[in-house]
Amino acid sequence: MALSNFTSGGSDDDSNPPGGHPPGLPTPGSPPGDTDVDILDELLVNYNEKFAKADPTMFRETLIEQVLSVLISKNKPNVLLKGSAGVGKTRIVEDIARRIELGDALIPDHLTSHTIYELPIANLIAGSSFVGSLEAKVKAVVDFAVDPKNKVILFIDEIHQITGGTSSHSDPIGRKISQMLKPALARGDMSVIGATTSTEVRAVDEDPAFARRFTPLIVDELTVEQTRTVLASVRPGLVAHYHHQIAVTDDVLADTVTIAEANSRAGQHRPDNAITLLDRAMADRVLEQKKLVVQAQNDGDTALAQILQNAGQVQLTKARVLDVAKRLMTGNAQRPDFDLETLRTTLRSRLQGQDDVLDQLTDHLAREDLELFPATTPTTWLLAGASGVGKTDTAKIIARQRTGSDPIILNMTEYHGSWSTSKIIGSPPGYLGSDSNQELPFDTLESNPHRVILLDEFEKADKAVQRLFLSAFDEGYIRNAHGKLLDFSKALIICTTNAARDSLSGHRIGFSPVRTPVPPPSLARALTGFFDPELLGRFSLIVGFNPIDADTYRLIMATAYARQREHIMAVKPRLASCLPTEIPDDELRALADRTYVDSQGARPAGKAVRTWIENRLLAQRAGVTVAAAMPPPEESETSPPG
Template identity: 30%
Template sequence: MSQPFGGGFGPLEELVGGLLRTFEQSLTDDRVGRDRDDRDRDDPGGGPAAPRPAPPRPRARTPRLDRYGRDLTDAARRGLLDPVIGREDEVDQVLEVLGRRTKNNPLLVGDPGVGKTAIVEGIAQRVVEGRVPPALRGVRVVALDLAGMVAGTKYRGDFEARITAVVDEVVAAQRSVVLFVDEVHAVVGAGSAEGGALDAATILKPALARGDLQLIGATTVEDHRKHIARDPALERRFEPVRVAEPTVEQTVEILRGLRERYERHHDVTIGDDAVEAAARMSARYVPDRFLPDKAVDLLDRAAARARLRSADDDRDEDDVLRRIAQLARARDVAVDAEDYERAEELTKEIGRLSAVEPRPVLTADDVAAAVARSTGIPTARLQAGEAAALLDLDARLARRVVGQDEAVAAVADAVRRSRAGLAGPDRPAGSFLFLGPTGVGKTELARTLAEALFGSEDRLVRLDMSEYGDRSSLTRLVGAPPGYVGYDDAGQLTEALRRHPYSVLLFDEVDKAHPDVLAVLLQLLDAGRITDARGRTADVSHAVVILTSNIGAGSLQTGRPVDDVREEVLIEARLRLRPELVGRVDEVVPFAALTAADLTRITGLLLGATRERLRERGVELELSDAALAWLADRGHRPELGARPLRRTIAREVDRPLARMLLAGELRAGATVRGDVRDGALEFVAV
């Protein structure tokens, strides 16, 4: 009798034992159900008792759900979830929806990174603490991994079988399980690509409609519009709960609540200034993401960097501990010898060494350095001395932009006004219309401004508006509309702004652009943002916008002072450009024609590159004043300004010096001098 019977059962003893265990479990479940019914009769109002940690309900067998899900209540019970701060209202709204008789499936809708998943974790923590309505006490909140369910489904019907089995287990649990599906829009179409006839949404709808299944979903505003709103039968099963981005002040409180866990993980001490800097600087310098996610990431990155930097200091810390032990032994010896003066000195030394902070302290400077590394913005320099740098902006610009003192002063004043917070917050950091002849420094001022404000000339985004003279060219600027060729390609302007929101946008020869292109510039200047063909918004509030044109060149080349011809130039600009475009810029900046003295100074600046290349070979270059004036005169064309100067220097200076170098006439330590003789420039090595 102890042998297997028919090959399908175990020994008789095991069979009988299994039947007894099953019978005992059914009696236990029946007793638990009667006790719950008795409590409901004793308290017909259903009023909650005093909040206390709630034991889990008798757990139904859910092997498929356990395989494809993560039990958030179990994670909360073990202390694995981060604290949820500042989302009490949203948590209460979700609990209200879960407690409804019908349509009790909350749908968290908000931008990525605002804390939708954290709200669900907060619900799991409340369930564990017992601070939920009686109907929800002891429930399990399980995050369903939809991608894991799809993975490995090779044949038709595999996915349907998996998700149906999970739904059946949840339904059999009699509302003791609340499912959470992140990126819930993915249920629309999930599984159908693997050869199945049904998707996850179609399988879930009947259970949701009957109320047998409770589900919390999370999705973004855009994905809700694209996927869920297009399926009214699915949308009506959910009750939306809007999750807004927290303010900077709320983000600071969230970071303070998370600080202890990050300190423990990175073994650093995070100061209050670092917490505030992470919230403030992430809001300012990371415009394409949302709080609090970007602030948490920034603080995490800065703490990891601080821990890495202090790894080399661990050896020094061990040396300090050994030194303290040596001093303690020496103090004991001094006490035994009754040398109390020496013992007191050793005690003070031990106290001094013990007071050294054993862990690195994260400061606002560390956070600023993390921003600088991730965005390329010289944040550390701006944070430390932005005010001084802005006050000195005129002089820094004038070192490279010659002969345009009024234009430099106007630009510097407008930038200072914007950085001081006196300009509109939803407008660009500065907007200018540069007018004047070609070759007088308009583009050079834009390039210099990019280097002065953002640390590199690479922060200049230049768009030649002569390439946007027809209406179809608008698609190159902001992208093609749906259904047109190139829809998948990003617009040149919008993509540049997303990659480098802190930059100088230079629209060169703006008067040659099509009127429809100018209409885009109106939105950019007025609202501080631009919308591409896909409906995505690019932020322009951190950029400096510069429009250039040769309008007014005739009036400015007459030699009269700029103030005398300013009104003439403005009238011509309003006639040739849209008046509303001229009215939206912060400053209209006329550029005067260059004088002979200005050209001589520019020649000296352009020769700096040649001097540096010769200095690398150990050769010094000296040019007389007559030589500089001769080069300036030969390189100047009234209709082209200073543009021909580079070609003149290459022809009259670089070419003869190259021949001298190849002939061996210039060796390391030599000095070559240039002067004008018989109407030509000659060089002599000395």
């Protein structure tokens, strides 16, 4: 139905003399009949015409009936559809418009011949630089909608943008629009359908006078089975869109839903995530086929190019869908090929005396990499043990092997107050720093959610900070101060702790210097005094690192020497040739005896080895005997940890 059926045309004069009235708008105080139809055509979108031939909406019969029952009510015939992004709120309105246009038997007599018009907020704001032009546009829409002869139902998507909330982040333009709509809404002179997300509906609730004029209806997320059915219904349209170049089997459709579930960010929901993934995968396959044709032409193989062009439909594969899903998640930041045996070998070569612990960690990673179940929450580890046993090094090695980059490291000693949560999620609106554009530590998860996060010395963080991560462990996301979701569901979060180190350092057997590892039940009991039980219960794995004894310390020193000599060989091979392949056993034992400190674990080893290398090279340069190159006891024993 054209708007010209209801309103008369306006002036064709587009001039706008200085100080004159904006063109294309009714003059203030003019009757509704003088409204310029052109401006209404620019402001409103006729859903009846636009979606008359659209496919029916599936699994929404009950909700559509609820919407229709509100629209025919005598008082407040206004609906507020609220639900997570991507669940299909707008599709419900589109389907009602389709049914009205086609004369569906379900449509009540009160709504026959009605037209649903969308009012995009951007259309109201665009070109409203003149004083009063915005008000004139809103008045034109209201006058058109309240006229019973026009039989109008307004649809306002993202309706939270025009609420009149009093918070500091409320838009003054939105408040102005809502104030002009309230009288007509209160009298029941017009019907409005609004749509907003479950989180942004709070902006509507901030304006009680506006919110009470609507009946809220919740739009739930479709189930996995329902999403498969929806995907099958949209398949013909997608195939036709790509000129029947791509064929999609039922098995690939089912795989698409599963892959979308496993690779969607927090805030993406069914069925939109699966439909979007299928569409992108088909587009990617079309481009790939085009590239093959161009490559054949560039190579001068006209026969192959002709065969490829006349190949007809090509099959979309599960591998293609999975590849596209990964790229949608991470962009160009692809995780490198991950080899479990290489990781195990690297860990064992760098960390001595922890073979049983490392086997637990690599076994857990192997289970996670099977990807048997959708990843809705992150993998979370708590690595406990005394200082210097290798907890932080373990996290760094795993991060480089799995992601090709260093982990996101938060030194939790810097988050010692409850106010420190603002350093992680930002400051709430109205507080100091709320308008800052400074990058927060987890902003990089948006470009690559497959990251390793290291929360070092987790026990030193304030309880409020620890409990902030409870949501990430339990739900897979944290909501920042501005309502945006930080998706942790694909991350590996590694927390380290020195808590209860006296209990975690093991027990001596008689007078032996050897200590035994703490069994898991004792480990959990020892940590309970430092962490909330509900937080401990949400860790995927809690392991206690073995204490470093004197024998292990000597082995660590030997390994550190081999690694540092290899580094010197790469940068200064002449100096490396002056060093022995290994530290002589007697010197290694003497060096270990002088520098080993039970409470510091392996921390002094690196510095002691570096000092030994430097002293030996300096001594050779000065012609001094090698024995004189040993570091004095005072230097080794008083050296700071780390």
